[in-house]
Amino acid sequence: KVAVAARPNMQAVIRGVRPLNHLTDINGDTALHWAAYKGHPDLIRLLMNSGVDLQKADNFGSTPLHLACLSGNVACVKLLCEKSKIELEPRDKNGKTPLLLAKSHRHDDGS
Numbered sequence: 001k002v003a004v005a006a007r008p009n010m011q012a013v014i015r016g017v018r019p020l021n022h023l024t025d026i027n028g029d030t031a032l033h034w035a036a037y038k039g040h041p042d043l044i045r046l047l048m049n050s051g052v053d054l055q056k057a058d059n060f061g062s063t064p065l066h067l068a069c070l071s072g073n074v075a076c077v078k079l080l081c082e083k084s085k086i087e088l089e090p091r092d093k094n095g096k097t098p099l100l101l102a103k104s105h106r107h108d109d110g111s
Helices: 002-016 031-038 041-049 064-071 074-082 098-104
Strands: none
Touching (some): 031 041, 031 064, 031 074, 041 074, 064 074
16 A cells, blocks of 8 residues: 555655555565565665565565566566575475465466
């Protein structure tokens, strides 16, 4: 919700809020987790350029890549995988990898 409200002024918001890695919700999710889950690749790019931790896990062990795969946001998955050096198969606290989450929720990029 914050990302949508801040969209017109995202760069100013990101520059003015430091350190972004320490701002989390009750579940330990950061702005990057939410951008990945809700499908906001433009916000992901801005956050990546600001130096956020791409591997940060929430309280359930889920990384932003887990959440992008869980919600089927292919553009976000591709961006996280192509533009960064992140572990592609981290396991959350239930032992699930991002790929397993995408498969179990039947997300497919259409190819």
